[in-house]
Amino acid sequence: MSLSQIQYFVAVAEEGHVGRAARGLRIAQPAVSRQIRRLEDELGTVLFVRTPRGMRLSSPGELFLKHARGILGAVSAAERDVRRVGSSGTR
Amino acid sequence: MSLSQIQYFVAVAEEGHVGRAARGLRIAQPAVSRQIRRLEDELGTVLFVRTPRGMRLSSPGELFLKHARGILGAVSAAERDVRRVGSSGTR
DNA sequence: TGAGGTTACGCCTATCGTAATAATG
DNA sequence: CATTATTACGATAGGCGTAACCTCA
Numbered sequence: 636m637s638l639s640q641i642q643y644f645v646a647v648a649e650e651g652h653v654g655r656a657a658r659g660l661r662i663a664q665p666a667v668s669r670q671i672r673r674l675e676d677e678l679g680t681v682l683f684v685r686t687p688r689g690m691r692l693s694s695p696g697e698l699f700l701k702h703a704r705g706i707l708g709a710v711s712a713a714e715r716d717v718r719r720v721g722s723s724g725t726r
Numbered sequence: 727m728s729l730s731q732i733q734y735f736v737a738v739a740e741e742g743h744v745g746r747a748a749r750g751l752r753i754a755q756p757a758v759s760r761q762i763r764r765l766e767d768e769l770g771t772v773l774f775v776r777t778p779r780g781m782r783l784s785s786p787g788e789l790f791l792k793h794a795r796g797i798l799g800a801v802s803a804a805e806r807d808v809r810r811v812g813s814s815g816t817r
Numbered sequence: 818t819g820a821g822g823t824t825a826c827g828c829c830t831a832t833c834g835t836a837a838t839a840a841t842g
Numbered sequence: 843c844a845t846t847a848t849t850a851c852g853a854t855a856g857g858c859g860t861a862a863c864c865t866c867a
Contacts, residue, residue, distance in 0.1 A: 637728060678808050698808055702808070706797060709797045713790060713796075717793070718770060720771075720785070721772075
């Protein structure tokens, strides 16, 4: 599991659509599709229900979304927080 | 910033020693050293004070350590939680 | 001079993008 | 048949390990 995968996952969950998610991420569709698949494989879980209209979260997917947002938020907070203090010792 | 980097960072912070951290991670020393360096570069901050005895956390490093543990904990929780529920839809 | 961290370099795996393929209303 | 996701495949980039190097008490 990587931070990119989590980021892609959240984008797809929000858009309900791999194509739009990919455009938002400024990356090609297949890259997103693959990473979602990999993530599902690693977790041993189906995160989305595939429909010809797009992707809809499964119930494990809904659960994972909450965690995913928390993780990305924690990462952003860590960066912001460290950058704010860190100017003292800038190598 | 990647999850591996965060994991390596925590290991080094706990050991105060790149070599021991690397052994614990079952990975070679330079790999750890490089990732720590990369992390510092990305954050624009020095996370460790280098001494001839090993590595000691700087004060931004101490701050980052708290965040880092939170992130890794959140990732583990997400995995565990989803795996617990996810057996319903196992592809 | 010894203990530890870092840089150089070659290899290998992972990820990307483009193009082709499949599935479904 | 149009829309969307997926697979194939070649190219690129990122990460690792071994070996050589640097630094400081």
